[in-house]
Amino acid sequence: EAAVTQSPRNKVAVTGGKVTLSCNQTNNHNNMYWYRQDTGHGLRLIHYSYGAGSTEKGDIPDGYKASRPSQENFSLILELATPSQTSVYFCASGEGSNSDYTFGSGTRLLVI
Template sequence: EAAVTQSPRNKVAVTGGKVTLSCNQTNNHNNMYWYRQDTGHGLRLIHYSYGAGSTEKGDIPDGYKASRPSQENFSLILELATPSQTSVYFCASGAPVLYEQYFGPGTRLTVL
């Protein structure tokens, strides 16, 4: 049974629109992460969280917000989507002691 799930799996948005990507984990991990993956850039960290109520900026936070309302849920919000945000977005949860991360299936976002 999948421990990290993401919704939607595919999303087409218009420029200037608001987009919310959702992530749910049943691993009971404190840490959660949002990455985007683009050819030639690998995985880049956007935002992360140490637990409910906490959000931290990663390496490329501009244009993105994050929300962690509970241990299980972590959302990525694009208030004003732009075509440059077209990408595949992965959510991950992490076990502090093991330093490993477990990924969701990804969301393919296209901004037209």
């Protein structure tokens, strides 16, 4: 069954530390996305990718980097984590003009 898998499910990080969130998809979709979800803001796009080797900035990229080493994998990197990056992060994959996404189950990140 096609799926989007995120790891870890939960993460506690210290301020100033490096955090890497991982995402793997078996949908064979070209496009992958990273969102963060905060109360009152809905889903906000951080970075996205059109395929292996490509990364693009979304609406709120500051403080985040992304890496797409393969069709299946897309990582979100916080080089210097800050408490304001405490949130729930969702990875999604999608294809074509319908813009129908398949989301992972999320990673809950707490930066202390």
